Amino acid sequence: MPSIRAPASKQTATLQVAVKCRPLTDSERRRSRHIIQVIDDKNVVVLDPDLSKDYLELIQNRTKERRYSFDHVYAPGCSNADVYKNISSTIAGVVQGLNxxxxxxxxxxxGKTYTMVGTHSxxxxxxxxFRTIFDLVKKDDSKDTFxxxxxxxxxxxxxxxxLLEKSSGHLELREDPEHGIMVAGLRSIKVHSADKILELLNIGNSRRKTESTEANSTSSRSHAVLEITVKRKQKGQYGSQxxxxxxxxxxxxxSERASETNNSGQKLRDGANINRSLLALANCINALGKQNKKGLAYVPYxxxxLTRILKDGLSGNSRTVMVATVSxxxxxxxxxxxxxxxxDRAKEIKTHVHKNIGHLDTHVEDYKRMIDNLQVEVSRLKMELAEKEHQLSVKPTEKAADNELSWLNxxxxxxxxxxxxxxxxxxxxxxxxxxxxxxxxxxQHLDDAIARQQVNDKDSAVLQALTSRRQVILDNIRDNDEAGY
Structure with missing residues (x-):
């Protein structure tokens, strides 16, 4: 009995963390001190501006400096292109079927929006x-179609x-068994050039919620996610992969403090929701950092x-880069x-990366391979039949021919x-x-649900029902595994 093919092999990757320090603005130069020192391309020092703590250095022999090490550190004079040089290989993997x-x-x-969107210069x-993606597609010398x-x-x-719909309604998150977290009803537009994506990006940014606060003249009031999907069809006899x-x-x-922005009313409520979602993200980063250091830990996605959308990037099938921007x-x-x-905690997070090969297309490929093998076998049998018919044509007696024809049938x-x-x-x-x-x-969903119930109420009826259902699923998997061998 032929065995079922194993899934694609996974590789463990550590979340890549870079720190980018922006320059002081003109107003900050007049009223602020510079508290960040970039030692080299991997180390940064933050100085405590509180002068009342100077006694720590004199009396307790303690330093007010905070030192951090990361994969990459960029001084205020660095451009976005300097940052991109060190992450371009991660982007290039998308053309090869990686997330x-x-x-x-x-x-x-x-400087988050400046880092992600930038300016014309x-x-x-x-x-x-996305310029890199289209450059790689253009330079690809295989016969694959993209x-x-x-x-x-x-x-x-x-x-x-x-953001690509002029009057978008509320969209809901859905969990697909094969593709993970998806947004139901989200528009996906086919594009043929980097300029087209740039046009869509500008349209989306014009519809994005921004407000002026005392902390930032064009503060983003929402989290924005631009998703680019590259489907690569490898040409073969059937073009199945x-x-x-x-x-x-x-x-x-x-994140922001109300005392710094002087917000009130809707702006204040927006700020509270922003802080709440960023706190959820920070809690996920904390839990994932502990998980990789100490073992199993519940991650509150x-x-x-926001954290549900970023789940793959934080712990799933993705090579992930976090750019921490600081003033x-x-x-x-x-x-x-x-x-x-x-x-610093995000450096401990690990993801599990593998190529994405569509399950349906993989099964079609298996069927095609099986048909090829059967066609070879049919051709061989036809040759045997032709040989037998030739032998019958030279046999002297009709009875012998009848016996051979009966055997061939x-x-x-x-x-x-x-x-x-x-x-x-x-x-x-x-x-x-x-x-x-x-x-x-x-x-997997039941395990997540049971973990949440155990945190809240260990003896609840819901926990018992979930556990019973989990046992049923385990029995089904065991029975199916036995049937497959």
Whole structure:
């Protein structure tokens, strides 16, 4: 009995963390001190601006400096192109069927949107990324065909909107067994050039919620996610293998203090929702950091729609880059140290990367391979039949010919039945594999639900029902595994 093919091998990747320090603004130069020192391309020092703590250095032999090490550190004079040089290889993997996530993290006014979107003279990581994708597609010398599509959404006050729709309604998150977290009703547009994506990006940004606050004249009030999907069809006899790479480019809204922004009314409520979703993201980063250091830990992805959308980028099938943006002004010391603290913890996060090969297309490929083998066998049998017919034409007696024809008819019938039985057996194996995939997906969801219930109420009836259902699914998986061998 033929064995079911194993899934694509996974590789463990560590989340790549970079820190980008913006220059002081003109107003900050007049009223603020510079508290960040970039030692080299991997180390940064933050100075505590509180002069009342100077006694620590004199009396307790303690330093007020906070030192951090990251994969990359960029001084205020660095451009977005300098940042992109070190992450371009991650972007290039999307054309080969790998997932990638790039997001900027930091407080309001620290330079997140500038880093992700940029300007005409200094394009951001979003623009540089999709230019790279189309350059690679253009230079590809294989006979593969490429299909590139993009979508653009924002999460505003825990509601998802489509930035490529003029009057978008509220969109809902759905969990697909094969593709993971998806946004139902989100528009995906096929594009044929980097300029077209840039046009869509500009349209989406014009619809994005921004406000002027005392901390930032154009503060982003929503989290924006630009997703680019590259479908690569590898040409063969049947053109059956399809690689699907996905690039998620995330521009987060910035955390803020009401005392700094002097917001009130709707702006104040917006700020509270922004802080709540960013706190959920920070809690996920904390839990994932502990998980990789100490073992199993519950990760609260469901506390925010933002964290559910970023789930793959934080712990799933994705090569992920986090760019922590910080301000060097002394009045931003609290925000700067918080950002660097979470960036330091994010270094411990690991993801599991593998190429995305569509399950349906893979099964079609299996069917085609099976048909090829059967066609070879049919050709061989036809040759045997032709040889027997030739032998019959030279036999002297009609009785001998009748006996041979009868034997050939029986052989032909048995061969046909054998071929059909093998086809039915292959189909049954594929159906069994699909059932097991659905069972394992449900088992994962049940484990997550049981973990949440155990935190809240260990003796609840819901926990008992979930546990019973989990046992049923385990029994089904065991029975299916036994049937497959």
């Amino acid at each position: 990638a996530t790039v997001f900027a993290y930091g407080s309001t006014g620290s 200094d394009p951001g990581l979003m623009v540089l990324s 299909e590139v599509s993009c979508s653009y959404l924002e999460v505003y006050n825990e509601v998802i909107y489509d 399809v690689l699907r790479g996905k690039l998620a480019l995330v521009d987060l809204a910035g 469901r506390n925010s729609k 060097p002004a002394d009045d931003q010391y609290h925000h700067t140290t918080n950002t660097l603290k979470y960036a 029986i052989l032909s019938q048995e061969t046909g039945e054998n071929v059909q039985e093998r086809i039915n057996l292959q189909k049954a194996l594929f159906e069994l594999e699909e059932t097991n995939k659905r069972n394992r997906m449900e088992l």
